[in-house]
Amino acid sequence: MRRGNLIRTAATAAMAAGLAIGASAAPGAAADRSYIVTKQGADWGQFYDDGEFLICDEEADGHGVYLQYRNEEGDTRSWTDSGGADGVCGSGDATDAISAAHWFRVCERINNRPDKCSDKAYITWGD
The missing domain is CATH 2.60.40 (Immunoglobulin-like)
Structure with a gap:
């Protein structure tokens, strides 16, 4: 894998993990108010x-x-x-x-x- 593709793949994986964490935390917080x-x-x-x-x-x-x-x-x-x-x-x-x-x-x-x-x-x- 070329270096540019490796960096893009790592960045995409990091963003997906961040979205999954944010999505799992948001519904609990919103339900309280x-x-x-x-x-x-x-x-x-x-x-x-x-x-x-x-x-x-x-x-x-x-x-x-x-x-x-x-x-x-x-x-x-x-x-x-x-x-x-x-x-x-x-x-x-x-x-x-x-x-x-x-x-x-x-x-x-x-x-x-x-x-x-x-x-x-x-x-x-x-x-």
């Missing part, structure tokens, strides 16, 4: 049942993205993906508020115009 996802264009937000959330700006368009939620008392809070479309999502912990969270949505800040927001995703963790 429930979450809700909503999108505004390519931007998205995810709210987990333990109070953790992610907000991701996937569009390099100069518009900031934020996750907004409202609790059952009518108070509204929001968190921003401050990095823009840099490939790193904003995250946080709303554990103290998760039991009272009623809905959330993802909004894109549009200068001098109303923000574009997704439909509200209503949170019902088995209520």
Whole structure:
């Protein structure tokens, strides 16, 4: 076997082993938590049942993205993906508020115009 073919064969075997290990670990981890996802264009937000959330700006368009939620008392809070479309999502912990969270949505800040927001995703963790 030529050296180039040997290197490609070894690299392919290493990638296949890595995929098998990742595939076997992922289902167990995902089964432990429930979450809700909503999108505004390519931007998205995810709210987990333990109070953790992610907000991701996937569009390099100069518009900031934020996750907004409202609790059952009518108070509204929001968190921003401050990095823009840099490939790193904003995250946080709303554990103290998760039991009272009623809905959330993802909004894109549009200068001098109303923000574009997704439909509200209503949170019902088995209520």
